[in-house]
Amino acid sequence: MAPITAAIERHTIAVVVDNEPGVLARVIGLFSGRGYNIESLTVAEVERSTSLSRLVPVHTVKDLTEDGPHVERELALIKVAGTGERRIEALRLAEIFRARVVDSTISSFVFEVTGSSEKLDAFIELVAPIGLVELARTGIAAMSRGTGQL
């Protein structure tokens, strides 16, 4: 909830580490200890064999922001409450943004929307006045374009 200004430089960094106790806390500590704000973070298992003999659990680090073209995608779940015309307007906006309805009651929807963070921001801004109840975002998953590997 910190104010975001144009002066802030954003980087998307991909790090592959061994899944060992404490590694996550150490990686986060390296960034926050230097005063960098972690605006979003995603952690998940990927299919790589573990190097049991490694002393340093970090496999690769890549600053995608500086390493050529890449894809960034985020997912948001957005709960919107409203009836009548407000409900119809929510569905209209969902169609424009290709959001999917993943839960529905007679007076509310949960939408799933994916895309760039900017696209998600735009959709959230438009549905907020209709009746935004709750929001959950995953943070960014990123990958270089083309055939190469991180």
Add this chain to the structure above:
Amino acid sequence: MAPITAAIERHTIAVVVDNEPGVLARVIGLFSGRGYNIESLTVAEVERSTSLSRLVPVHTVKDLTEDGPHVERELALIKVAGTGERRIEALRLAEIFRARVVDSTISSFVFEVTGSSEKLDAFIELVAPIGLVELARTGIAAMSRGTGQL
């Protein structure tokens, strides 16, 4: 990359905290310090006003696994390389799983797929033999069903 067995009990926990330096590291430390493995983690800004006067930056904690019906969604970017029949098979599987092509070269695709973690696992398992190059997952975004708020 730790082996997962049926004996492991999984919980999805949603925590709303103030966006202050060090809060993330503290929350993670509370879990890992008690020996809980964080299998996936998502962090993102949501639209709530900050309580500047709060001494404890944690607003709410909810164990969604134990609190009735909820929606869980994850996003994965999956790079698959292959030509000829393998390429066609990748597109076939993408259609079945409603995956979207977000990048394409003559010998590779990047697919975006969303759904439960189990659905993502199933898709990844099927495309892996075709030529899985790289995988990025966001971890889970979760929300209670119905009109209520966390």
